[in-house]
Amino acid sequence: MLRFWPVKRNPVKRPTPIISGLDRCPPEICEYIFSFACTDDGTTARSLSLVSRYIYQTSTIYRYQTISVMGVDKMLSLCVALEKTPLPRRPVRHLFATHHKIPANASSRPLSRRFTVDLIYGKSSLTQMATSIKDKHEEPTNLQTFRAVVRLLGLVSSTLETLTIVMPSKTQGFAIPLPLHRLTALTELSIYGMFGSHTAWIPELSYTLPKLQRLHIAGPDTNQYQTPWLVRLAPALTHLRLTGVEGGRGVHIPSILEDILALPHSPHNYFPSKPYPRHPAIERIIVQYRIPPLRLQSDFEHSLFLGSLVVLQSIINEYAHDDVVALKPQLWHDDTRRQVMEAKELWVSRVQGGLGCWDEGDQMDLHI
Structure with missing residues (x-):
């Protein structure tokens, strides 16, 4: 009679899960x-x-503490994620938003010295031309961008502390929309590419930005009266920076400074406005011109630039020696990728505790 003895099998040892510190x-x-x-x-x-x-x-x-979102489709996806998350578990404190799609590994630095020369002297690059054509077909409409930005800012308005929004407009009629909700926690705001004659945000007369301390307006898509208007909405504002706002819209920076600081209007003030008292909290105003390349300058534009510098020098020397700082002008460029990435690097620097756009190290000597 055959007997079958049970075979002892060693139990299979399962790998112990690795637990990190x-x-x-x-x-x-x-x-x-x-x-x-x-x-x-x-x-x-x-x-x-x-x-x-x-x-x-x-x-x-x-x-969701710190978010960088590029592209309207990304904004809408973020809105869906925020709407599904309870408010206590999604306190967005720092936000960078643009409707332009930029590669994740892009940098604001030029690709090469030749690339920089091409931007200055106007030699077209085949890669740059192909990218611009592709972006032109994929760029969302103004209405789609407007709705996406309003929806996103409405979801984060109660917790947002720093906001950088970059939307340089190629056509008139598009403005950066600020939410109708009160930004009660916002302390720092940077706006790139705002076009003022078609303002998409008309707040109530009692609307204020109660905690806003630093305001940075950059890009030529603004108008003469928009900056003083925003400054008056922020009673706690201590620092203001204007970067390249003088291009293309008839903006006269010395006139803006005279309105904010309640200085006597100079004979060269082409935009006289209703006199207002000096802002109660303003401590520092940083001005940086962005001159266009020589190939794009006309004699009239060059004379306006030099005349504005002369008036700015007079204001600093006579009235605002400790209030206004002029940085050395930068070369203006029309490369959207570089503009967006430059703004993002400054935003990240501020989030990490750096100076960002408030670095005054490259000052221009206008004192006599």
């Missing part, structure tokens, strides 16, 4: 660490959500 930390300590780590453009927060289930849960509150 952070997985052993209490959630309070992890959240404290993540609050300092998530200060870039949002890359760190997204990476933390892929580490482990525990890290995913403990980093949830900081996943």
Whole structure:
């Protein structure tokens, strides 16, 4: 009779899951660490959500702390994600938004010395031409952009502390829309490419930006009266920067300074306005001109630029020696990619505690 003896089998040893050091930390300590780590453009927060289930849960509150969104489709996707997340778990504190699609690894620095020379002297690059043609076909309409920005800012208006919005407009009639909701927590605002004659944001007379301390307006898409108007909405404003706002819209920077600081109007003030008292909290105004390349300058534009510098010099020497700082002019360029990435680098610097656009190291000597 045959007998079958049972065969002893060794149990299969399953691999022990590797537990990282952070997985052993209490959630309070992890959240404290993540609050300092998530200060870039949002890359760190997204990476933390892929580490482990525990890290995913403990980093949830900081996943939307700092956000950089490029493109209308990305804005709409972000709106959907925010609407699905309870408000206490999505406190957006720092936001960079633009409707232009820029590659993730793009930089504001020129690709080469030849690329820089091409921008200055007007030699067209085949790559640049192909990119501009592609972007022209994929660029969303003004109405789509307007609705996306209003929807996004409406979702984050109660917690937003710093906002940089870059939307240089190629055509008149498009403005950067600010939300009708009150930005009660906003302390720093940078606006690139605002066109004032078609303002998309008409606030109530009692509307204010109560905590706004720093305002940066950049780009030629603005008008003469928009900057003083925004300054009056911010009673706590201490710092103002104007970068390249004088191009193309008849903006006279010395006249803006005279309105904000309540200075006597000079004979060269081409935009006399109703006199207002000096802003109660303003401490520093930084001005930086952006001159166009020589190939785009006319004699009239060149004379306006020199005349504005002369009046600015007079204002600084006579009235605003400690209030106004003039930085050395930068070369104006029409490369949207560089403009967006330059603004993003300044925004990241501010989020990480740097000076960003408030660096006064490259001053122009206008004192006599």
